[in-house]
Every structure is written in structure tokens, then in C-alpha cells.
Amino acid sequence: METPVIVKVHEGLHARPATQFAKLAKGFSCSLKIGRGESWADAKSAVKLMLLGVKQDERIVLRAEGEDEREALGKLSEFLGDASVNLPAGEEPAASVARAAAPAVTPQETATPAAAASTQSTQPTQPTATPALKGVPASEGVAFGTVFAYFREEIVADRQFVAPHEVDSELTRFGAALEETLRAMLAPRPGAQCDDETDDEIFAAIADVARSDDFAGAIRTLVASRWSAEAATLKCGLDLAVAFATLPDEYLKSRADDIRGLTRAVAATLLGKPMPSLSDLPGPSIVIAEELSAPDLARADLRHIVGIVCTTGSATSHVAIIARSHGIPAVLGLDAHHDTLRAASRAAIDGSSGEVWLDHAPELEAAMTQRIAAQREVDAALLAYRDVEPQTRDGRKVVVAANLGSVAEIEPARRAGAMGVGLFRTELLFMDRQCVPGEQEQYEVYAELARAFAPWPVIIRTLDAGADKPLPGVRFPKEENPFLGWRGIRMCLDSPEIFEPQLRALLRAAVHGNLCVMLPMVDDVDEVRRVKAIMARLAAELAAAQVPHALPRLGIMIETPAAVLTADTLAREVAFFSIGTNDLTQYIMAVDRMNPNLAALYRTEHPAVLQAIRMVCDAAKRAGISVGVCGEAAGKPALIPTLVNLGVDELSMSPNAILRAKKLVTEIEPVRNEAARALPERVCSDE
Known part of the structure; x- marks a missing residue:
């Protein structure tokens, strides 16, 4: 059985996604x-999947043979079609490769890099004397401090x-050496936070490759x-690293760094040879190395790394992702001789421009200090919106809520200042299992929310x-166009048999808060009226059984x-609209x-x-x-003013976009007349 899929x-x-995909595939017998x-x-092989080099938006074929082949194809197709899989922290599913600017830190001020809040790229710092070396911008922000030279000797059997x-x-x-290496890599890192999910996924993916x-x-x-x-170990590690390094895709090519780092660590353990370790950092430092891999960072206290400089690597490496x-500002692929780097005692870096200054003039640090202070002001300003209930400048209140798919996302949403939940996707609760969840299990989830x-x-x-x-345990017909099916x-x-237990669970959970059903x-x-009749019948049954609801x-x-x-007709039957x-x-x-091939036409x-959104808003206003x-679109900065001016009362988005959206709402100027609500010929995208 085969099915084509757009990845x-x-x-x-x-x-990471190859490892997740292989793990999911191993759950099927076919x-x-x-x-x-x-x-x-x-x-079912993460390494072979990586070496296949499947890219985003590429068309592939899934082939299954065995008794659970239909279920396997449905589940795996769903995984491959999910644009949110493997998103870096802070990005929207439709975002481009541009990432949030990472705030820089200096050893003099703090040893703990703060979370990024601004999406604006920082401007390159102009040196006053020392010329800059040039590398690849890998993680935005500026930093300066004492150099920690991390250069290793070649390992020979x-x-x-x-x-x-x-x-x-x-x-x-x-x-024994392999497991000792992996235990050290997977153990909690000094200073690690409980929500360092990106790091954990990277290290787990490398461990899966190591055991493959x-x-x-x-x-x-x-x-x-x-x-x-x-x-x-040295031979097989080299062969596998070369296989990745020769791939044309930059993300896959960068995995060679991890293979080399893993190989080095296992071989050193076998030889009983001590290796330099980033756990030996004397304090906040700029780490300068020939090559860094994710295993190198596994035991490091990242609070003590204020900047990273390497002569190899790219912006797609796991080191760049972790930075x-x-x-943590980072510049990789620096064009400099090792002896020059080893001799440096202080360094300053601009991860936005890819510039590095060694033993620079004091004036440069003064300029960078000003930039760091300005960035922190931006971060602090956004954090101030966490508990704000935003209003436009003419006093119109707009709710900024979160889109969630599981109860595990509750706390991040609350920390981000979510004003409730604008969309909870119950299909994720149904999909993450082999059978349909029962009424009681659903009730507990909805009540907790x-x-x-x-x-x-x-x-x-x-x-x-x-x-x-598709859902496990539910038989769906084969359709030529499932989006219209x-x-x-x-x-x-x-x-x-599926719908009514969910509705009963929702009726029961509604006693625990302000729960709405969409x-x-x-x-x-007629579809709405049928649901209302079902809900009324179920409510009567619960009342007869004396079940709170x-x-x-x-x-x-x-x-x-x-x-x-x-x-207009639908508005008379419901309490609210939500535009998908x-x-x-x-x-x-x-x-x-x-x-x-149609991406250029897919524009909200x-x-x-x-015009369709405005029609819906006008109908909602007439019905009250x-x-x-x-x-x-709710989380896109360029669209938020347009949506609000069209009449939208609530914006619901990924939690990481909430603070920025709240700030933007407070800056929206009032619409003076109907002409001002005229649709723009073009809205500039923020991507």
C-alpha cells in the first residue's frame, strides 16, 4: 500500500524529526x-532517513506492507504533513528562517543569558580600531569577554x-564506552532548566543515532x-560523518559535526584519554574552538558561555540551534588561523553580522554595552505586557489568547500572559493513542483546562x-479530495459513538470554569441546530442521573x-464566531x-x-x-492591526507570540470613519 505525501x-x-518519525514507525508491525x-x-531507521535527505515541501512516497499498513500510513502521513514539527522555539508554523534576536550578555553584568523577545535584527557594531574577522552569523546578539580556547588533539588508535x-x-x-558516553551526554546539564526541550531532543536524537x-x-x-x-569506532564514525558531509542539504550536512563529536568522545573513553571539557569553564567566557558539536555542549553550564566562535560549522548545526x-551569540565558520585564536585573551562578537574582534579596543566594548542595554530595555518592555489586558488607543479591548493542543502547554501559555484559550485542538488528544479516548479521560482534560x-x-x-x-480506531473512506470530504x-x-461521549465530557467540564464549545x-x-438538539438531550440525561454539568x-x-x-443566519444560532x-x-x-507550487497564492x-473576514465581523456585530x-494570521504582526480594524475581538495564537501581539494591540490607532476600514490593496508580510 502506498500514498504520496508533501512533507x-x-x-x-x-x-530530530527523523528520530521522532522512526520511533513512530517502529510502533507498527508492518x-x-x-x-x-x-x-x-x-x-524505521533514523540514520537512513537522514541520509535520504528529505526536505520540507518535497513530495515523497510512503510504502507499507502488513496488517496495520492503513493505520501506519495515516499516522505517518499526519506526522509528515504537520508544519509545526521541529519548529525552533519562538517561531510560528508559517514563519520564515529568520529568528528572534538573541539578547547578548557580558561577563560583567550576568552569567545567565535571558530569553529572546525582540524579532528585530541588531545592527553591526562599528569597531574603533581593531579590524574584524568575518564568519557566518549563527545566533544573533553581541557579547564580549575572556576567551576560553577549546582545541583538542587528534585521537589515534x-x-x-x-x-x-x-x-x-x-x-x-x-x-561500555558507548553507554558511558551517552550517560554523560544525556545526564542533566549543570544549570539546565526543566524546559530546555530543544537541547533534550537534540541529545536524544544523537543517542538514537549512536545506538543504531x-x-x-x-x-x-x-x-x-x-x-x-x-x-x-574511528573508522565507522569517519565513514558516517563523510556520508552526511557530502549531502547537498545544509541541515543534514551539519549532522556530520555531531557524528564526529560522538566518535571522538567514544574513542577517548576507550583509550582512557582525558579530553578537554566545557564543564571546566572558569567563569563566563567566549568559547573559541575549531569545531563544536552537540555532545561537546552536553556537560557545559551554558550560563557560563556568553559567546561561541568556531572556525567550522554553519547556522544549521546543532550548536547554532542550541545557542x-x-x-548565546555565536559566529561559526570563522576565517582565522588556529594560532591567532589560541593567542587571544579577550574577544568580542556580533552574532548578527558574523564579526569577531580579538584583543579589541576598549571603545568597542563600550559600544556593545550600549547595545546590550538597549536590547534589555526591549525585552523588559515586552515582559511588562504579560498581565496587561490590551486596548487599542481608542479604548477597544481585544482578547489575546493561546492556541493549545495538550494540557502540557497550559503553564507556558499562562507564563506568556494568555487571556484564556482561543482554540484547544481535541484531535491531538485522540491521535496520540491506539484507540478513541473515553468520556472520563476527556472530561478530566477539559476540566483541567x-x-x-x-x-x-x-x-x-x-x-x-x-x-x-485520520484517527486510530476510526475507519475513514478513501477520498479523492479529503479537504472537501x-x-x-x-x-x-x-x-x-464518538461525538456524544465528547459532548457529555464537555457538558460535565463546563461547571469548572468558563468553558466554550466550538x-x-x-x-x-442545520448542522448547528442538530448539535444544539444533541447537547440539550445529553444535558437532560445528565440531569436525570444527577451528574453535575x-x-x-x-x-x-x-x-x-x-x-x-x-x-448572518449562523450568527443568530451561536454565541461566537472564530475564523480559522x-x-x-x-x-x-x-x-x-x-x-x-501554489505557495505564492496561499496568502491570508x-x-x-x-473581504471575507470583514463580512463575518460585520455579521457578528449585527447579531451582537x-x-x-x-x-x-492571528499572530502575524503585519496582520494584527488589519484584523482588529476589521472588527476582530479576539486573537488566538501560539504562546510565544502573545507578548508581542499585546504590545501591537495597544499601538493600534482608532478607525475614524468607514473609509478608513477600506481593505488595503496589499498587506506587507512580516515573514
Whole structure:
């Protein structure tokens, strides 16, 4: 059984998503392969997936053979089609590769880099005397301080071959050295925070590669043929690193750094050879090295690293990713001789421009100190909006809420200042399992959400699934165009055995806070009336059984042209609208948003889409109900003023965009007359 898929995973199947995908594939008994052009790879091998080089927006073929092949293809296709998989912290699903500027720190001020808040790139610092060396900008921000030179000696095996009777002991030595290396890498890092998820995922992905047949398996095979454990490790590690380094994709090519770092660490352990360690940092330092890998950073206290400079590496390396996630300025690929770098005692770096100054003039540090202070003012200003309930300049209140998919996201959303939940995607609760969740399990999740955000509203979207988003345990028909097929409220009304337990759970959870229910994919007012009748019947049954419950406010998603054109009729039946700009844009523009060839047409800022939004807002105003936006457009700075001026009352987005959105709302000027509400010919995208 085969199915074509457009890969939407951020940056394609490199280390972390490949590892996640392989782990998911191993949960199925059927054989699974991925085809890219003429090349095929075992879907259960993370290394083979990485070497296949699958990129974002690329068309691949999934092939399955076995009794659970249909379920496997559905689950794996869903993973590959999820644009949010592997997003760096702070980015929206539709964001470009530009990342938030990392605030710089100096050893004199603090040893703890703060979280990034500004999306504005910093301007290069002009040196007053010392000329700058030039490298690759890898993590934005500026820093200066004492140099910690991190240069290693080459590791060479003591012997290449062993006697036949030594093979078993060599295999044992290798296994012990590998596990010791991985234990050190995976152990909690000094000063690590409990939410350092990006680091944990990177290290876990490297550990999976280390234990794979392509690394550990290849080494054991070589040892079995009488190679020494050290020689086999160095040989197989080099071969695998070269395989990655020769790939054309920059993200995959950068994984060679990790393979070399892993190989070095295992070989050094086998040889009993002490290696320089970043755990030996004497204090806040600028780390200068030839090459750094994720394993090198695994034991480092990142609070003591205020900047990173390497003569190798790229902005796509795991070192760059970790640096960005911790707000550490970094410049890689620096064009400088090792002796020059070893001799330096102080350094200043600009991770935005890729410039590095060695033993620089004092005036440069003074200029950088001013930039650091300015950046901190921006960060502090945004943090001040956490508890703000924003209003436009003419006093119009706008709710800024969070889009969530699990209870694990509650605390990050609350810390970001979310004014409730504008969209809770219940399909994720259904998908992360082998069978449909029961009423009690759903009730506990919905009740926890309601309690966590009370008295703010929590909008729970009823199950939004279909052939494009299959569910374990639910048989969906094969459809030529699943986006126009049996999905959302259509599927739920036809499946009372799934829909009614969810509605009962929602009615029961409504007593715990301001819980609202939202119906997806509504086309016709009769669909709303049928749901209202079902809810009334279920409420009567719960009352008869003396089960505590309440009737929540009922709303609908506006995501089809039919809902836009009948918004006045629908508004009389519900308490609120929420515009799903992702699907609405797709349907208004007649564009498959999964098709990379049509990306230029998939624009929420197109006048046709904005006209539809204005029609919905006007209908909501006439009926006296609220209207929100819960699609990706809600978090886009360039669109927020337009949406609010069109009449949107609530913006719901990823938690990391909330502070910025609150600030933007407070800066929106009032619309003086109807002419001012005229649609712009073009809205500049912030991407």
C-alpha cells in the first residue's frame, strides 16, 4: 500500500524529526519505507532517513506492507504533513528562517543569558580600531569577554587489530564506552532548566543515532572481524560523518559535526584519554574552538558561555540551534588561523553580522554595552505586557489568547500572559493513542483546562478529523479530495459513538470554569441546530442521573465560503464566531495549502480573504456576538492591526507570540470613519 505525501515538517527529515518519525514507525508491525525519487529508505531507521535527505515541501512516497499498513500510513502521513514539527522555539508554523534576536550578555553584568523577545535584527557594531574577522552569523546578539580556547588533539588508535580471543572483550569494551558516553551526554546539564526541550531532543536524537545499526552496529561488525574497538569506532564514525558531509542539504550536512563529536568522545573513553571539557569553564567566557558539536555542549553550564566562535560549522548545526535557544551569540565558520585564536585573551562578537574582534579596543566594548542595554530595555518592555489586558488607543479591548493542543502547554501559555484559550485542538488528544479516548479521560482534560484559565474563556473545538487527519480506531473512506470530504462536524454528526461521549465530557467540564464549545467545518445552519438538539438531550440525561454539568456557550469556526456567505443566519444560532484563517484562505483562494507550487497564492492578506473576514465581523456585530481569529494570521504582526480594524475581538495564537501581539494591540490607532476600514490593496508580510 502506498500514498504520496508533501512533507511539511520544518526543514525536512533531519536529526530530530527523523528520530521522532522512526520511533513512530517502529510502533507498527508492518514494513515501512520512504521513497524520494529513485531512492528508498527504511522508515524505521533514523540514520537512513537522514541520509535520504528529505526536505520540507518535497513530495515523497510512503510504502507499507502488513496488517496495520492503513493505520501506519495515516499516522505517518499526519506526522509528515504537520508544519509545526521541529519548529525552533519562538517561531510560528508559517514563519520564515529568520529568528528572534538573541539578547547578548557580558561577563560583567550576568552569567545567565535571558530569553529572546525582540524579532528585530541588531545592527553591526562599528569597531574603533581593531579590524574584524568575518564568519557566518549563527545566533544573533553581541557579547564580549575572556576567551576560553577549546582545541583538542587528534585521537589515534593504539592498534588496529586484535587477536581472535580478544574479540568478545573488545565488544564488551565498546558497549561500555558507548553507554558511558551517552550517560554523560544525556545526564542533566549543570544549570539546565526543566524546559530546555530543544537541547533534550537534540541529545536524544544523537543517542538514537549512536545506538543504531549505522553507527554501533557497524562498529560491532568491524570488531567481530578483529578490529580493535578504538580503530573500529574511528573508522565507522569517519565513514558516517563523510556520508552526511557530502549531502547537498545544509541541515543534514551539519549532522556530520555531531557524528564526529560522538566518535571522538567514544574513542577517548576507550583509550582512557582525558579530553578537554566545557564543564571546566572558569567563569563566563567566549568559547573559541575549531569545531563544536552537540555532545561537546552536553556537560557545559551554558550560563557560563556568553559567546561561541568556531572556525567550522554553519547556522544549521546543532550548536547554532542550541545557542539560539539559550540566547548565546555565536559566529561559526570563522576565517582565522588556529594560532591567532589560541593567542587571544579577550574577544568580542556580533552574532548578527558574523564579526569577531580579538584583543579589541576598549571603545568597542563600550559600544556593545550600549547595545546590550538597549536590547534589555526591549525585552523588559515586552515582559511588562504579560498581565496587561490590551486596548487599542481608542479604548477597544481585544482578547489575546493561546492556541493549545495538550494540557502540557497550559503553564507556558499562562507564563506568556494568555487571556484564556482561543482554540484547544481535541484531535491531538485522540491521535496520540491506539484507540478513541473515553468520556472520563476527556472530561478530566477539559476540566483541567477550564480550571487553569478561569475566569477567562477556554474554547474547546470538537473533534476536527477526517481522511486528511485520520484517527486510530476510526475507519475513514478513501477520498479523492479529503479537504472537501467527510471531516469535522460532518464526520461527528455521522458518528454519535464518538461525538456524544465528547459532548457529555464537555457538558460535565463546563461547571469548572468558563468553558466554550466550538464546531469545526460548519457549512449549514442545520448542522448547528442538530448539535444544539444533541447537547440539550445529553444535558437532560445528565440531569436525570444527577451528574453535575452546565450548558457551555456554543460557537462555530468560520472556515468555508458557505459559512462566510450565510454568517448572518449562523450568527443568530451561536454565541461566537472564530475564523480559522488557515482553511478559510485555502478555500477562498482555491489553493491546496499543502502544494508548494501554489505557495505564492496561499496568502491570508489577499484582499479576497480580508473581504471575507470583514463580512463575518460585520455579521457578528449585527447579531451582537464576538468574533475571533484562531488561525496562523492571528499572530502575524503585519496582520494584527488589519484584523482588529476589521472588527476582530479576539486573537488566538501560539504562546510565544502573545507578548508581542499585546504590545501591537495597544499601538493600534482608532478607525475614524468607514473609509478608513477600506481593505488595503496589499498587506506587507512580516515573514
